[in-house]
Structures are given as structure tokens and as C-alpha cells.
Amino acid sequence: DAGVIQSPRHEVTEMGQEVTLRCKPISGHNSLFWYRQTMMRGLELLIYFNNNVPIDDSGMPEDRFSAKMPNASFSTLKIQPSEPRDSAVYFCASSSYYEQYFGPGTRLTVT
């Protein structure tokens, strides 16, 4: 299996622009998680889905953030408009039980 796939691996954008991060979970996994990692705040859970349905989005920092999972093999995390404080590494993880498998992450820089 290819593991969890994330794209792009690096994204540099200007403040105010829309950013879309993409994730393809491992085939057969029915749970998907979006995390954000920064030096200041560590690893934060933003939102997670079970069977394509959002279960808990309490970690989404603001209305500027939104996430979708239109089918079992694809999810997006969108930031609109982006701000410099959104600069972080964003991870997607998937699981079929408690053991989560992480993707390589997307390093987002907002200037």
C-alpha cells in the first residue's frame, strides 16, 4: 500500500489567498484525521471524519477553515482567506481502528 498521500508537500502563498490541502487515505480505512503542527502549539487535531461524515470539528480554529470528505478516498482542508499565523505543517492520518497512519504532511507558509 502507498500509505497516506498528501499534496502538495510544500505550499507558499500570500496572505488572503485560498489554500487547499489534499489527502488520500489508505484504502479500507474508514476514519480520517486532519492535524496541524507548530512549534508553539504542538500537534493539534483539527477535525476528523468517520465513514466520510465529520464527527468532531471542535479543533478547527476559525470559520476560515473548512474540510470535506466527498468520498472514502479523498479529503480536502481549505483555508480561505489564509493568514501568516496559519503557517504550519498539516498532517492527514487515517485508521480503521485506533492505530492511525500519518501522511508526510504539507508544509504551509503564508507570507
Place this chain on the structure above:
Amino acid sequence: AQSVTQLGSHVSVSEGALVLLRCNYSSSVPPYLFWYVQYPNQGLQLLLKYTTGATLVKGINGFEAEFKKSETSFHLTKPSAHMSDAAEYFCAVSDQGSGGSNYKLTFGKGTLLTVNP
């Protein structure tokens, strides 16, 4: 609600020395416990896990951890550190209390392990 405390945000050891990374948890139900490792510029990788059964679990790269219910601990150890062990280590506990099929984990803040030659 579940929580995880990792004592020591940074641990430094010499190559060949014992590695001990501490993790304490709180959980209202019997927990599932995990250790993940993150190498620079990579995602988190599962090192080992405890679900049920034997309380001493072995993982990859010579690491092991022991579940101690009475101490609510799940410390990670390795007898002899190698330079390649330098990474950040995260302890995590399952959120079984949410029930159903919600397989959320609560992560600790991480411990950065430095290995000196």
C-alpha cells in the same frame, strides 16, 4: 476526558546509554496506548501499542514500553541509544469513552530525544 502528560520536553542521552521517555495518562476507561516517533520533516510513525494482554510491549528499533495501570504510566525504554534514535516521540491514548466507532487519539506534547556521540 482522556489526557496524556509527557515528562520532559527534551531528553538528552549519550550513544549507548539507556533511553527512558516518560508518559502518564488519565482515562475513564481501560485505555489503548501508543508511542509514535517523528523524524525530522516526516510524519508520525507508530513505534508500538498496547491494547490488551501482555503489559510489556515491544516495538520497532529495539524500543519497548510497559503498561502500569496502578501508576497510570506507559514509559518508553530502549537499553542502548543509537544516533539514529534522535527524533521526537509522542505518547497517545485512545478516546474509547466516546464510544461507537470514533477512533480518536489524544496525544501528548512530545519529547525531543537528542543522542550525543
